[in-house]
Amino acid sequence: MRLMLAVLCLNWTCATAGAQPSAIAFTNGRWFNGREFEARVMYAVSGVFQSRRPSTVDTTIDLHGGYVVPPFGEAHNHNIDGSSRSDITLARYIAEGIFYVMNPNSLPRSTAAVLDRVNKPNAVDVIFANGGLNVSGGHPSQLAQRNIERGSWKPEDGEGGFYHTIDDRAALDAKWTAIVAGKPDFIKIYLLFSNEYAKRKDDSTVRGVKGLDPALVPEIVRRAHEAGLRVGAHIENVADFRTAVASGVDVILHMPGYGWLGSGDSAQFVLSTADAMEAARRRTSVVTTLGFGQRGNTATRTPSQTRRDAVNAANLRTLKAAAVSIAIGSDNNRATSQSEALYLSDLAVWSNLELLKVWSEATPSLIFPKRRIGALRDGYEASFIVLEQDPLQDFGNVLRITRRVKQGNLLP
Secondary structure, eight states: OOOOOOEEEETTEEEETTSOOOEEEEEEEEEEOSSSEEEEEEEEETTEEESSOOSOOOEEEEOTTOEEEOOEEESSOOOOSSSTTHHHHHHHHHHTTEEEEEESSOOHHHHHTTGGGSSSTTSOEEEEOOSEEEOTTBTTHHHHHHHHHHTSSOGGGTBTTTEEEOOSHHHHHHHHHHHHHTOOSSEEEEOSSGGGHHHHTTOGGGTBSOOOOGGGHHHHHHHHHHTTOOEEEEOOSHHHHHHHHHTTOSEEOSOTTTTOOSOSOOGGGOOOHHHHHHHHHTTOEEEOOOOTTOOSSOTTOOHHHHHHHHHHHHHHHHHHHTTOOEEOOOOOTTSOHHHHHHHHHHHTSSOHHHHHHIIIIIHHHHHSTTSOOSSOSTTSBOOEEEESSOTTTOGGGGGOEEEEEETTEEEO
């Protein structure tokens, strides 16, 4: 009788049972423990951290006194797709120490073309929502139509591809099976000024600036959860925030007022303590998307931009005080969450320690909640970046990366 060797796999790294797993010792590093940096030696064994020295060490790597932190996350961007730019974009994420990305609304055909370059031990890990759910004439249908008219997309890339039109319960019933059959990693819905839903629904002058019937959102969330899928919601104002939270949405993918340019009345974009407390009670996470790739509170900011910075900071303080889980995302197709993190640093709502934890711990854990990432401790994936200088002293040191390691793999 032939004995079959069992194959053990963990986090995409495999070793044959009975064989000595590969082990790397990382010496002379200052490792972030969630509070401060401490000098110690850590080991990666078959892609997983352990602090105890294994019986055999295959390789020793000197970190030369560098500051070791978990890799960063990008919780809102659409720039990983099957386009000709993908290789450059993926390389940029690795270069900036961002190993985990969330794409909320993607073209399935384009996603399929990039899958062989992501979600590997030596590549960026990405989750995709596929097409988003909204009403007729709502965002992002106008984006798809523009690409179809240009000839860069096919008609089938619109309805049923980049978006799903859900005007009522009957449409949801008719399309839900196909939506789930597309195997999205999560469901994306759109809420845009839901307090004016009835007014905007049939108004052709607000094409792209209208959202789902708020009364239908709880049913979408129920069905998604039944299918084992989380729901992320695009929002514009506080009314949308409240609708998302009350409906059981898992992740709010923008802050209120993310598209507000700083002129006019800001009241509908300012969160109350009660709003934040309810989000915390329901464990609803919030993604930032505030910076537009710019720096905040600088001498070059216009009065409108400065006003917008103040509202953004106030909302962040309200969410922070309520202990709402916040993740960093840029929604900037030409940038990454690095630009967003620097903007948030300028707002000075968080200390350097707090902001580092949001970007390297909370954000990756939001994207991949079932994985052991976001910390440098035993049993977690052996993924980290090494900084030349201490980011707790100067947050700008997150730009000075000297080494990148993912699941025990040394990255270029």
